[in-house]
Amino acid sequence: MNDVQAPKIEFPCERYPIKVIGDAGEGFAALVIEIMRRHVADFDENTLVMRDSSKGRFMSVQVLITASGPDQLQAIHMDLRATGRVHMVL
Template sequence: MTDATSVTIEFPCERYPIKVIGDAGEGFTELVIDILKRHAPDLDVGTLVQRDSRNGKYLTVQLLITATGIEQLQDINSDLRATGRVHMVL
């Protein structure tokens, strides 16, 4: 079994999954897409997967990006969290 803290990612990393969980509501998916496009201009929205929570309060949006480095991923996380609508970025 591999310890998750010892996983190494080589950059650039194509098809890197970004999963965003936040408050469901109008414009949430578009908000996530706009932020991701700022940091990953080659974002393919054709990879979009959305799932509502059981009670419909939350929405999960997942997309694949080309990750260029840790700084890019940290910036994506910061910008998504700054919206106030995002609860978790995986």
């Protein structure tokens, strides 16, 4: 058994990475940006990095935010999943 504990995150946490993986296609990045703006007052689109999967079926969008706390992160996750286009939020 391994007793390694995850490091504690202190909030606010600057440059907190969120990676969203979903169905590629028109408007996916814009959808992620819209949700981030809803939950992150100072969201900076310049932190956005997009990558298509090797066959182009999926897209990953990574952003860096200033995370204010677990409630904010949970709300972002729920809104992203509610779109029906998002398969995973890391």
